[in-house]
Amino acid sequence: xxxxxxxxxxxxxxxxxxxxxxxxxxxxxxxxxxxxxxxxxxxxxxxxxxxxxxxxxxxxxxxxxxxxxxxxxxxxxxxxxxxxxxxxxxxxxxxxxxxxxxxxxxxxxxxxxxxxxxxxxxxxxxxxxxxxxxxxxxxxxxxxxxxxx
Numbered sequence: 519x520x521x522x523x524x525x526x527x528x529x530x531x532x533x534x535x536x537x538x539x540x541x542x543x544x545x546x547x548x549x550x551x552x553x554x555x556x557x558x559x560x561x562x563x564x565x566x567x568x569x570x571x572x573x574x575x576x577x578x579x580x581x582x583x584x585x586x587x588x589x590x591x592x593x594x595x596x597x598x599x600x601x602x603x604x605x606x607x608x609x610x611x612x613x614x615x616x617x618x619x620x621x622x623x624x625x626x627x628x629x630x631x632x633x634x635x636x637x638x639x640x641x642x643x644x645x646x647x648x649x650x651x652x653x654x655x656x657x658x659x660x661x662x663x664x665x666x667x
Contacts, residue, residue, distance in 0.1 A: 562588070563609040563616075564601035573601060579610065580636045585619055585663040586610055589632055593656030594623075602660065610662055619662040627659035 560579040563572055575598050580587045590599040602608060602621040610617050 560586075561611040562598055563611075564598050564621075565605035565607070567601045567604040573598065578636055579612070580632070581612060585661060586612075586617075587632055587635070588621075588660040588662065589629055589636075590623075590658050590660055593658045595656070599623075599658075599660070608662060610664075617662075617664045618666045619664040621660055621662045624659040624661050627661075629657040629659055632659050 559576045561574050562577045562579075563574045565571070566573045577588050577598070590596050593599065594603060603623075606621045608619055608621045610619060
C-alpha cells in the first residue's frame, strides 16, 4: 500500500470515527434506551484493550447457528477490533438476548460477499455492499463463535 493510500485510509477512518462517536453510536444508544431496536443493529461488548473495562458499540451482524459474522470497516485500527485482538472473549446482543463468544479475524474472507450476506434481497445486497465500500478503509471479516448458544 502506498503512503498516499495509507494516509487516505487514515483520514477516512478518522472521519468515520467522528461520525460514529458523535452521531451514529449516540443515536443508536438513544433509540435503544427508548426501547426501539432494529434487527439490523446488534450490540457488541468487548473488553477495553487499555482499560480492561467493558466497551459497547453498535454493529451490523449476520447470525447463523454457531455464531455471527461482523465486518470491521477499518480493519485492526477500529477500537473494538483492537479490543478483540487483545481480549477475544466478547458478548453480542441479539434483541434482548446476550450471547458470549470468542472473536477471531478472518483476513482471507471476501468482505464484499460478507457485506451482501448481511442484507436480504437484491437491492439491499447492492446497497449494503455500496455502503461498506463507501465507509471502509481496510475492512476485515470477524467471526464470533458462540460459547453459550
